[in-house]
Amino acid sequence: MTKYVRIAVLVLLVAALLPVSAVIGSAAGAQGKVALRVTNWAGVEEAAEFQEIVDAVNAASETFEIVYEPKPDAYYTQLQTALAGETAPDLFWLDQDHMAWAYEGVLLDISDYLAADDRDVANPDDYFAGVWQTVALADGIYGLPWIAQPVVLFYNRDIFDAMGVEYPTADWTWEQFREAAVALTTENHYGFTMNGWPPIHMFIWSFGGEVISEDLKTSPIDTPEAMAGAAFYAGMIWNEECCPSEQTIAEQGFGEMFKAGKVAMFMGGAADDLDRVEGLNVGISPVPKGVTGENVTFAWTAATVINAKTEYPDEAYEALVALTEGIHNWKIVSPRVSQANVEHLVASEPRKAANAEAILEAVPYMRAFRIIPRFGEWSTIFWEDFQAPLFRGEDTVENLAADARILLEDVLPK
Amino acid sequence: MTSDSGAFATYYPTLLRYAAVAVGLAVLMYGVYRLLRWLGVKREAATGFALVLPWVVGFLGFVLFPIALSFYLSFTEYNVLWDKPRSLEDPLFNYKRALSIRVVELDEGQRPLQVLGVLESPSPETVRFRELDRIRWGGKTYLIGATDPFFLKAIWLTLRYAVLNIPLGLVGALCVALLLNQKVKGIGFWRTLYYLPAVLPAAAVALLWFWLFAPTSGLINSMLKPVYNLLDMQPMGWFTEKDLVLPSFVIMGLWGVFGANTVILLAGLKNIPAELYEAAAIDGAGTWTKFRHITIPMLSPALFYNLVTGTIAALQIFTQQAFIPTNRDDGWFVNWFVYNEAFNFGRMGYASALGWMLTLMIVVLTLFIFRSSSAWVFYEGMRRDRGKG
Numbered sequence: 001m002t003k004y005v006r007i008a009v010l011v012l013l014v015a016a017l018l019p020v021s022a023v024i025g026s027a028a029g030a031q032g033k034v035a036l037r038v039t040n041w042a043g044v045e046e047a048a049e050f051q052e053i054v055d056a057v058n059a060a061s062e063t064f065e066i067v068y069e070p071k072p073d074a075y076y077t078q079l080q081t082a083l084a085g086e087t088a089p090d091l092f093w094l095d096q097d098h099m100a101w102a103y104e105g106v107l108l109d110i111s112d113y114l115a116a117d118d119r120d121v122a123n124p125d126d127y128f129a130g131v132w133q134t135v136a137l138a139d140g141i142y143g144l145p146w147i148a149q150p151v152v153l154f155y156n157r158d159i160f161d162a163m164g165v166e167y168p169t170a171d172w173t174w175e176q177f178r179e180a181a182v183a184l185t186t187e188n189h190y191g192f193t194m195n196g197w198p199p200i201h202m203f204i205w206s207f208g209g210e211v212i213s214e215d216l217k218t219s220p221i222d223t224p225e226a227m228a229g230a231a232f233y234a235g236m237i238w239n240e241e242c243c244p245s246e247q248t249i250a251e252q253g254f255g256e257m258f259k260a261g262k263v264a265m266f267m268g269g270a271a272d273d274l275d276r277v278e279g280l281n282v283g284i285s286p287v288p289k290g291v292t293g294e295n296v297t298f299a300w301t302a303a304t305v306i307n308a309k310t311e312y313p314d315e316a317y318e319a320l321v322a323l324t325e326g327i328h329n330w331k332i333v334s335p336r337v338s339q340a341n342v343e344h345l346v347a348s349e350p351r352k353a354a355n356a357e358a359i360l361e362a363v364p365y366m367r368a369f370r371i372i373p374r375f376g377e378w379s380t381i382f383w384e385d386f387q388a389p390l391f392r393g394e395d396t397v398e399n400l401a402a403d404a405r406i407l408l409e410d411v412l413p414k
Numbered sequence: 415m416t417s418d419s420g421a422f423a424t425y426y427p428t429l430l431r432y433a434a435v436a437v438g439l440a441v442l443m444y445g446v447y448r449l450l451r452w453l454g455v456k457r458e459a460a461t462g463f464a465l466v467l468p469w470v471v472g473f474l475g476f477v478l479f480p481i482a483l484s485f486y487l488s489f490t491e492y493n494v495l496w497d498k499p500r501s502l503e504d505p506l507f508n509y510k511r512a513l514s515i516r517v518v519e520l521d522e523g524q525r526p527l528q529v530l531g532v533l534e535s536p537s538p539e540t541v542r543f544r545e546l547d548r549i550r551w552g553g554k555t556y557l558i559g560a561t562d563p564f565f566l567k568a569i570w571l572t573l574r575y576a577v578l579n580i581p582l583g584l585v586g587a588l589c590v591a592l593l594l595n596q597k598v599k600g601i602g603f604w605r606t607l608y609y610l611p612a613v614l615p616a617a618a619v620a621l622l623w624f625w626l627f628a629p630t631s632g633l634i635n636s637m638l639k640p641v642y643n644l645l646d647m648q649p650m651g652w653f654t655e656k657d658l659v660l661p662s663f664v665i666m667g668l669w670g671v672f673g674a675n676t677v678i679l680l681a682g683l684k685n686i687p688a689e690l691y692e693a694a695a696i697d698g699a700g701t702w703t704k705f706r707h708i709t710i711p712m713l714s715p716a717l718f719y720n721l722v723t724g725t726i727a728a729l730q731i732f733t734q735q736a737f738i739p740t741n742r743d744d745g746w747f748v749n750w751f752v753y754n755e756a757f758n759f760g761r762m763g764y765a766s767a768l769g770w771m772l773t774l775m776i777v778v779l780t781l782f783i784f785r786s787s788s789a790w791v792f793y794e795g796m797r798r799d800r801g802k803g
Binding site: 247380384 | 525
């Protein structure tokens with residue numbers, strides 16, 4: 001008998017937990033709001049700043065309550081597993097490389113929502129075209145970009161002054177840039193540095209080539225223009241006439257060498273902190289102009305997207321718009337044309353006041369990757385079969401480009 | 415305050431599921447207990463079966479089911495982001511993709527990709543033969559092409575790692591165990607010290623070795639600096655140079671193996687009856703003879719156990735590589751390769767097939783070790799194949 005009493009008590013105790021959690025759990029529901037989960041890769045500081053945006057959005061909303069779950073470690077593996085297990089958050093961040101997930105059907109197409117929405121943040125025409133292409137995939141629109149960070153040229157004014165070299169301008173050609181890099185190289189410092197970054201793609205674009213055609217069906221990296229851009233890059237990387245060797249970079253750090261005053265020019269994202277290193281007098285310029293006369297540059301971009309399996313697509317869309325509006329006033333550079341001005345940039349990041357104009361000069365010519373379904377695999381082939389052997393001088397650019405094109409086009413959509 | 419209540423609303427379904435599983439298991443245990451009792455099973459046995467039930471359910475759900483599912487997936491095309499796997503026109507496509515090899519003659523001026531061609535099998539994507547190696551014979555050049563040369567290279571690297579790591583680990587551990595078996599002062603401290611690496615997290619150890627092997631700031635190259643200067647050579651790029659990737663991982667792998675193996679061998683040494691050594695000494699046996707004819711045979715069951723577990727562990731090396739970036743062409747082990755195919759290239763079906771091939775490799779090698787053990791493993795003075803008698 002005692003045994004049955006014990007079992008009954010145990011079952012009652014477990015059962016007693018249910019109504020308690022039900023009462024607590026329905027707290028949000030009682031306020032008439034649905035709970036939406038959002039995640040991103042933010043670390044401690046960035047997550048705290050993002051939480052402020054979430055709190056403001058929550059305070060203004062009568063229909064939803066956002067619960068923020070930052071995941072700074074193994075973000076994409078966790079997210080992928082959660083999507084597979086159908087436990088993924090309602091909204092999440094994806095960088096442009098992972099926007100290819102849209103082709104796998106896990107992201108909500110927000111085209112209809114956007115068509116019915118007249119707010120500026122929901123207007124596709126207000127986004128830079130080179131950035132918008134990362135969310136406008138196939139026949140749908142799969143998120144809203146929240147950042148468009150163009151690659152710009154950071155330069156150490158003190159080294160330029162000491163060497164008697166003119167500061168870079170938007171009118172520099174790539175040849176002038178290379179000559180300056182050589183002229184700025186001495187025993188104490190190098191003129192420039194490359195290590196696979198900045199992306200070779202922007203050099204190919206700047207020289208008039210493409211890595212993926214507009215219709216996404218070819219990878220014409222063996223055209224004379226594309227090979228000229230790639231050859232220019234290969235001619236400078238790890239070449240000690242202008243740049244540190246691979247070994248030196250491994251030992252002393254890539255960006256660290258610029259911060260230590262050992263490199264005169266560095267290409268980095270506009271939001272990087274390279275222009276506020278103590279003791280360093282740093283200026284910013286757009287990257288050199290290419291064959292078309294434009295300062296074509298790479299844009300690092302990312303978007304907030306909605307889980308295709310969200311229970312609350314209407315509320316999730318509203319949350320997406322509200323969050324994106326908040327982030328556009330936080331991160332630089334905003335991907336919206338109407339916000340590409342000094343006032344908005346400085347209001348978002350006051351520490352960039354001195355270089356705001358130079359950053360904005362780079363913005364009109366920035367472009368992101370063209371996203372294809374198997375983008376990760378394409379990128380791996382592009383690195384392993386083209387860039388890496390080219391940089392190490394294992395074969396001619398002609399041979400490598402011809403071979404790599406075959407392999408790259410195997411993974412393009414048919 | 416509002417975000418707290420929102421958090422509860424989010425986690426409530428999980429909490430509910432957790433409680434439901436607990437209640438469900440309790441009910442199941444009780445049901446099984448009653449059923450067994452009704453079938454006439456003794457109270458003690460029925461209680462035992464009921465108590466072991468949660469583990470059995472966990473095993474079935476979280477071990478056996480995934481194993482069976484991965485076997486099924488290995489015959490499908492599946493990206494984890496999809497709702498369900500897609501069937502393949504050729505169910506063996508994933509296995510063919512991993513193992514297909516072709517040898518063709520390469521004429522002057524031809525490029526390998528031009529002559530190797532593609533895999534002729536109904537497949538969801540183009541699979542091209544790529545150069546694995548080339549041989550020159552009879553004045554001609556022949557290309558060995560593979561549809562996945564990276565996988566074959568990963569197998570080769572993993573096997574070489576196992577061949578180097580296992581014997582070195584066993585011999586090293588045996589030496590340490592013999593030292594720790596001596597009657598010296600503070601032996602407890604030394605035993606703890608040697609066992610310590612075995613209890614450290616693999617991730618922390620990997621990061622520690624990554625730092626130790628760093629090109630210039632690392633401790634190993636700093637210590638070798640006089641040698642580099644003497645020989646006028648550049649510091650070695652341990653994890654970055656093609657030929658040094660394997661030695662680097664072998665050295666790192668020995669770190670953890672030493673501790674765990676040593677404890678088992680030490681226990682084996684302690685179990686060897688002292689009278690055997692005394693009898694041998696009376697017969698005039700020297701140290702080497704005693705070691706060769708008493709220690710090794712009596713320790714062979716422990717060595718056998720270490721060999722089997724060491725082989726399985728070496729072939730499954732993963733954690734260290736997850737923290738140390740290496741080149742896919744010459745520095746990826748099989749498990750890391752499988753993980754990347756599944757999660758970075760979205761080919762869970764293919765990764766499952768690779769996983770099963772690795773399993774097969776481990777089973778074959780383990781069986782080989784078991785078969786060979788009859789010749790060298792002794793129990794109570796008898797060889798394993800003769801049993802106790």
